[in-house]
Amino acid sequence: MSGSAEDERLRVQQLRALRRRWLRDQELSPREPVLPPRQLGTVGAFWERFLQPGGLWRQQVHKAYQTGSFVMLRVLLPAWAITYFLKYHLQKTPHGVVVTNPRIFPGDRILETGEIMPPLKEDPHGHH
Template identity: 65%
Template sequence: MSVSAEDEKLRVQQLRALRRRWLRDQELSPREPVLPPRRLGPVAAFWERFLRPADPWRLQKSPHGVVMTNPRIFPGDRILETGEIMPPLRDEHHRHH
């Protein structure tokens, strides 16, 4: 009986070692890819790079292309720089309609 107990002990030890090795093999290292890399066409590759969340174009602080315009001046308004008051518009009589 002692021989079979020794054999049983050795068998259990081998099974444990195999289970541990199998579990270690199931863990993926960060460098081991799960899926093959996707092959993207040129347009899809552009959008994949363009839409990354921390790209420099998303981090711009000052807006480009913003044009400041002066407010419109209407008859009766005072021009602050000169103090001039805009005269009323002339009524133009057109000969058509």
């Protein structure tokens, strides 16, 4: 009976040794991975340099984006909303309407003088 327990113990010990060796084999040495050098085209090389952390262009683009979003969200959109509200909700006359003197037709009374406009002269030709 002790033979089967010894075999079981030996099997478990061998399995542990195999697992340890497998885990040790999974560790990479400082020289790995050995990859061939990448051949980038002109556009790829530009973006590789451009997107490196801490690059000057990257900082400038980020700063321009931050400024643009601030101006858009804090200045332009509120100004547009206020202008829209004032133009279409608070003004008494609609925007762009020019108040002119009304046309005067025959038979109308001119308010300033009280004069009544005479009828138009008939056209002697008789065509319309």
